[in-house]
Amino acid sequence: MxxxxxxxxxxxxxxxxxxxxxxxxxxxxxxxxxxxxxxxxxxxxxxxxxxxxxxxxxxxxxxxxxxxxxxxxxxxxxxxxxxxxxxxxxxxxxxxxxxxxxxxxxxxxxxxxxxxxxxxxxxxxxxxxxxxxxxxxxxxxxxxxxxxxxxxxxxxxxxxxxxxxxxxxxxxxxxxxxxxxxxxxxxxxxxxxxxxxxxxxxxxxxxxxVTPSKSVATAINQVLYYVPKRNKMELCLHLLRNTVKGNILIFRRTKFGVDKLEKTLQKNGYKVDSIHGDKNQSDRQTALNKFKNGYVKILIATDVAARGIDINELDSVINFDMPNVPDTYVHRIGRTGRAGNVGTAYSLCSADEKSYVKTIQESINIQIPVEENHPYPLDPKAKPIVHKKKGSKYKKGRKGEGSKKKKKRWY
The missing domain is CATH 3.40.50.300 (P-loop containing nucleotide triphosphate hydrolases)
Structure with a gap:
């Protein structure tokens, strides 16, 4: 609006x-x-x-x-x-x-x-x-x-x-x-x-x-970054270099997305591990222990894999992909700001995720502060990228030459 x-x-x-x-x-x-x-x-x-x-x-x-x-x-x-x-x-x-x-x-x-x-x-x-x-x-x-x-x-x-x-x-x-x-x-x-x-x-x-709903802890600072989809990776790296500190949990929507981000961060010299549905329980537990013991500072996860994780010493949560369900957002950011500590939740929102942000804000009764001072701002008029499926190059209902002339076929 x-x-x-x-x-x-x-x-x-x-x-x-x-x-x-x-x-x-x-x-x-x-x-x-x-x-x-x-x-x-x-x-x-x-x-x-x-x-x-x-x-x-x-x-x-x-x-x-x-x-x-x-x-x-x-x-x-x-x-x-x-x-x-x-x-x-x-x-x-x-x-x-x-x-x-x-x-x-x-x-x-x-x-x-x-x-x-x-x-x-x-x-x-x-x-x-x-x-x-x-x-x-x-x-x-x-x-x-x-x-x-x-x-x-x-x-x-x-x-x-x-x-x-x-x-x-x-x-x-x-x-x-x-x-x-x-x-x-x-x-x-x-x-x-x-x-x-x-x-x-x-x-x-x-x-x-419009008082904040009880579901969102007051000890969590929330920040929203509007960014073109293609620049999310660069913005994430920019934030990790300049803004986000401490133990960080990054959420992505898909297992493919988790793997891609993990490889990119490793290439850039970050100690990082991940948990998602394709990893067996022992691998997940190993990744979690590494994170809890400070061997890695960044853990990347999907929502399903992150269920039931108990991490108290968490400084920041990054929503690399915005969730389309407000409760998921509340769960994600609720992992920081626990036990009397103050945490920060950073959310990266592309044009096609703006409607998710609107639903989240209405649900939690909070206007999430927007940070405009970053290198990859989103044009306010940017429309979501729509990927159209390419159909057949032939017209629908096309008849072959043979059937048009009603020729008797040899078969």
């Missing part, structure tokens, strides 16, 4: 493209269409999943038609409440980045700093206000903030807001906003208190959950 598949207008898409983003993250894919339809949303997502854009872009889209009010005539139509000053500043920077090709204005207000400059900006008129709860109520009391025209209210990091004791302030702010507004609640976790808050202030909310 690309941002162009989302119901966003050209000025916003242009700003997104200029920021260097091409594909929306899971939370963006799931939230943006619902928010544009003016539905209430409760979303649970960790920081770093792109959730600010998940509410900033649709809010800018919804306000786009009202952007040309004269500056002093601008009313605050969207309010984002954030628990800390740092988060509030960051959210405002995001809004400014995405709104640069529009006339929509945003500002941020927070405590612990001079109130006068904030009042000056508010007097000039803004469309979107990002605020911490205390300073917002303070300025509202002084009549510098009017919340009568709020169309969308966002409560960001709701669990942190409640932990910091802002529950009463949040409820007060919510009561000051119009009843027919849209409310969006974002939280890293949804404990009972957040659930209660959501039930009391949201109307039939859509629930979006």
């Amino acid at each position: 690309s941002f162009k598949d989302l119901p966003l207008n050209k000025p916003l898409l242009r700003a997104v493209a200029e920021s260097g983003y091409t594909e929306p993250t899971l939370i963006q894919q799931r939230c943006i269409p619902h928010i544009i339809e003016k539905k209430d949303v409760v979303a649970s997502a960790q920081t770093g999943t792109g959730k600010t854009a998940a509410f900033a872009l649709p809010i800018l889209q919804l306000l786009f038609d009202k952007q040309d009010a004269p500056k002093r005539g601008k009313k605050i139509r969207a309010l984002v409440v954030s628990p800390t000053r740092e988060l509030a500043v960051q959210i405002n920077e995001n809004f400014k980045t995405y709104a640069k090709h529009t006339n929509l204005r945003s500002t941020v207000i927070f405590g612990g700093t001079s109130i006068e400059p904030q009042i000056d900006v508010l007097k000039k008129g803004v469309d979107i206000l990002i605020a911490t709860p205390g300073r917002l109520l303070d300025l509202h009391k002084q009549d510098y903030v009017n919340l009568d025209y709020i169309e969308t209210l966002v409560l960001d990091e709701a669990d942190l807001m409640l932990d910091m004791g802002f529950i009463d302030d949040v409820k007060k702010i919510e009561r000051l906003c119009p009843e027919d507004r849209q409310t969006l609640l974002f939280s890293a976790t949804i404990p009972y208190k957040v659930e209660q808050l959501a039930n009391s202030i949201l109307k039939e909310p859509i629930r979006v959950d």
Whole structure:
């Protein structure tokens, strides 16, 4: 999916493209269409999943038609409440980045700093206000903030807001906003208190959950490399030389693939062994013992052969071929990051494996970080290579000359 598949207008898409983003993250894919339809949303997502854009872009889209009010005539139509000053500043920077090709204005207000400059900006008129709860109520009391025209209210990091004791302030702010507004609640976790808050202030909310599923250990760093199929071997060698260290388990889909990779790595001076279905049990055990005892640093395996292997001291897993089943991916990478150690899973994905990655990400609820800085990048427009079977060179249903003339044959 690309941002162009989302119901966003050209000025916003242009700003997104200029920021260097091409594909929306899971939370963006799931939230943006619902928010544009003016539905209430409760979303649970960790920081770093792109959730600010998940509410900033649709809010800018919804306000786009009202952007040309004269500056002093601008009313605050969207309010984002954030628990800390740092988060509030960051959210405002995001809004400014995405709104640069529009006339929509945003500002941020927070405590612990001079109130006068904030009042000056508010007097000039803004469309979107990002605020911490205390300073917002303070300025509202002084009549510098009017919340009568709020169309969308966002409560960001709701669990942190409640932990910091802002529950009463949040409820007060919510009561000051119009009843027919849209409310969006974002939280890293949804404990009972957040659930209660959501039930009391949201109307039939859509629930979006992109917290990592329990099946993936948090002690595993995941990295994704997009690479043309023909360059996978070179990229693998490049990673082994420069990036991947320690004990490494490499997965390939076929026995033929395992043998081919093993020979290539041996030629390049690596101590390597392999296990797959064509090897008998004693050969497999020997290979495994060599690996466990540190005689070889790299073990190459197929999924079937790797079942039941118990290796605790594993630093890295490389998915040379992407699995087409999400559970297989979880099993593979779950072999690292055990017993309190942190491990890394590197995945090499060619054009024809992109659909596997999409299924895996949806299943484990994690957007796998992509590493673009490598020597063999895949063209984003590259299509999977399709090998067509060559049929007969003769046309189907061809009749011989003899049968056409209905000659009697000699046999």
